[in-house]
Amino acid sequence: MDIGYNAGNYDIVVVGAGHAGCEAALAASRMGYKTLMLTLTLDAIAILPCNPSIGGTGKGHLVREIDALGGEMGKNIDKAFIQSKMLNTAKGPAVHSLRAQADKIKYHIEMKKTLENQNNLLIKQGEVIDLITREDKVQGIVTRTGAVYYSKAVILATGVYLKGRVYLGEVNYESGPNGLFPANYLSEKLKELGCNMRRFKTGTPARIHKDTIDFSKMSIHAGDEEVIPFSFLNDELKIDQQPCWLTRTTAETQKVIKENINRSAMYRGDMESVGPRYCPSIEDKIVRFHEKPSHQLFIEPEGLDTKEMYLQGMSTSLPEEVQEAMIKTVIGLENAKIMRPAYAIEYDCIDPTQLKPSLETKHINNLFCAGQFNGSSGYEEAAAQGLMAAINAVRKLQEKEPFVLDRSEAYIGVLIDDLVTKGTNEPYRMMTSRAEYRLVLRQDNADLRLTTKGYEIGLVTEERYNKYLNKKQQIEKEMERLKKTTVSPEKANPILEEIDSTPIKTGIALYDLLKRPEVSYKEILAIDENKPKDLSKDAEKQCEIVIKYEGYIDKQLKQIDQFKKLEKKKLSEEINYSDIEGLRLEARQKLNSIKPLSVGQASRISGVSPADISVLLIYLEQKRRKKGGQ
């Protein structure tokens, strides 16, 4: 071969070793397929180049789902966390979200260890510069050092490395994140192959030296006393947790920024790319919300063996010089020393509407894509896609139907459906408000929703599966028991009076008692002698949630029924929508470009109206009859 030397054959090649790449490589090899993972440098495996935490609202849900399906992220953060917090506990169970501060170095080392010890997997340093394709099908990749790896499928998880460019004020240069090399060749090749590429940007704040921070002027934020592990495999985790601190910008900060706003890379107009609205730079916040005198900042440790501290809330593309001045205006940072300046980074990514719900590209067979390359943002979003891309790459090689989770089954389903159906104009971040069936898609029941699926796919171990079965059985038994066990007024009323709950007149089932907002297991313990001793905390929590919020959960289940009806009406990829009379022009174009898999997916494409959907249903019936011959 004139393009290089034959470096070997693999079933699947994964390009990139970030959070998407790691999940993809592990899933593919665990499912028994010979996998190669290529990365620019082995030192950047599973790094966290921005915030030092995993999880958060919506994102925590994703991690729990990844774990339930047999992914790695939950297990890895459980090994590397230094603080754990359940967010939103004052709100309903559906939006409780787990977030852990990570020791970045540990997180990287633990993941690398896992990869190194995985059967069927080789991790290797090398920059991928080209794809080999034949007849619209990917055949392998070529590295910069001339190695040609042949493979049956390729998963692209290139993160923010493609044509990465870093901006600090007037200064900008080619770079990956965190001072790493960018990958400058691959995106041109992808364009040649017909990929519609776009340019997104993101940014990260400065890291400052811990010893130069005056913590006495800040408020301390500790972790939760009781740590809830991310992984359903772990029951209890005990560590010495590290605190975070909260401080604020001042009027002086505003002044420095306003005086230098024209030096910000973003405001200079150097960058044409689109950044995410949910993490605006500090200069953006000050310009757009100028009436706000002060903004809060969290100071978070980057790990146990480093004094670098992350300055959450202050990402910027101002010049380094201005950053130095700006940081000193923050309460408690008067003498702070920057160790790594903040920067904005621009990168190439794909328009995700070119992907199928399986994350395979529509125009190149066996080429799968995941993570920031698909226009998302965030470690967790990336990991979720990496996992799904690998599962589907394997299933493609197995000649099985793609594994697609729908919007009523998982946040992962919402994430991928949003990306491939609606596309995105900014780096896409998961939020609980994106999930219309939020009350059902809770982080506490991710295992109940997904473990069986993961087991069927072949990623869930026997250990995990049995644990799940046991929990499920416990819940079913306990629900039955609560319905059957009644208590008399004599017994219940003294306890009810104590907690200001209306007394009962006749015997009542424990089940109905637990429906009351003010009554929980704790309160009824004294009158519930037969509560099974071995009932796990998790199972108990499930019963309580399901009983207490039954009315609302039922409302959503009904909506889900309606939703599923349209999801079940499948559309073939072969349909040429231009031939369907009655569809409006815009709908024809959109449908031809998205190629939805179901009428339900079609109904979510912007520009496809309910009337178009009626036309589609009629078309399907016509076709069915022609085929069936009525």
Next chain:
Amino acid sequence: MVYIDDTIAAIATAPGEAGIGIVRISGEKAINIIDEIFQSKQGKKLSQYPVRRMTYGYIFNPDKKEKIDEVLVHYTKAPYTYTKEDIVEINCHGGFIPVKKILELVLKKGARAADPGEFTKRAFLNGRIDLAQAEAVMDLISAKTDKGFDVALDQLEGFLSKKVSATRKKLLDMLAHIEVSIDFSEEDIDEVTLEYLLHKSEEVEKEIENLLKTAEAGKILREGLNTVIVGKPNVGKSSLLNALLREARAIVTEVPGTTRDVIEEHLNIRGIPIKIIDTAGIRETEDIVEKIGVEKSKEFFNKADLVIFMLDISTPLTREDLQILELTKDKKTLILINKTDLPQKADLDKVKEIAVNKKMIKISLVEEKGLEAVEDALEDLVYTGEVKAKDRLLVTNVRHKNSLERALASIQDGVSAIKKKMPLDFVEVDVKNTWEALGEITGDTVAEDIIDHIFKNFCIGK
């Protein structure tokens, strides 16, 4: 949301004064719905009779326990029907009111108002009709798209849409507040309070209720405003009617009790159809004057949308005046004080005391003074000062009303959830359902709006 396989209902006969009206229900729940609202002559439910048998009985509203109409109903079971689903047909009296009332009841009990052509669409989708017919359906649906746009445009300029949009804006604010409190709970944003949500929800509830009231105005525009004129004899009731009619159809004399029968007149004031019942003839003999006067008035009151109560300013108030006045307390009432051409002897302060918040107009029918004010007041009352919507599409209105009712139910759920101190994410479900139900009227329920709204209005970020 696009629905399939749910239970739909529509009026199957052309609207108008036909002898018989038919309401058709198709879908799984058809038989359950009819069983809830129909009782046969023998006191049985329809499901207790064999299929395909015409059964005589009546439709009643189980919530209010009132009979609505005598009907003949029958049902056919899937798949041997037009839509290949269970179908129930209710044959009721013609005219718009019975069919519409029955349809509204059916919708309330769980059916959805069918889209134009939807029965035919289902017939096709379920394999009942052939391709040629199906193509006709396609045309129908495409036509609907175009017409839909016209309607949307009409509505866009219309009163309803404006009001609904304003209410939805409020709901969107609430949703964005809730969502930002949930998804960005660690940002320094004022977390949404239950007080704020309660306050806003109650505002929204009020607004939807008011919109539903204007739906009543829509009904009046179609069916006429039932108006009754009451007052003691010789106060000028027939003169008023005549003045309004501008022709002397009722006999007007100076002797009390001349108008022997109740007169019903249809007139049109500034585009509002009004049906006036003149009770001038309620007095038979001097002896039982008060009794019958008051009793009769009561009966008329119950039927009336509006009461016009007339007083004679030139004679002192009698007990009868005050008693009738007392009866008007809970009614939309217009008080006309006639004979201002004569010296005042009636104590109007006393009237004001009883008739709090009621519109009072001084007129002199002899001098033809004040009639314009009466017409203004009538118009105001019907439009509650705001409604001017031209009522063009009856079906659309039933559907709108249906959406409004669902929105109202959702926001009421929300209010009760807030009062029970349910967590935010549960309250959100009700607020969102309200928002979506109203969106069916404006034709817009894009979830992305909420997220846009969050980023526009809240300062969040790493």
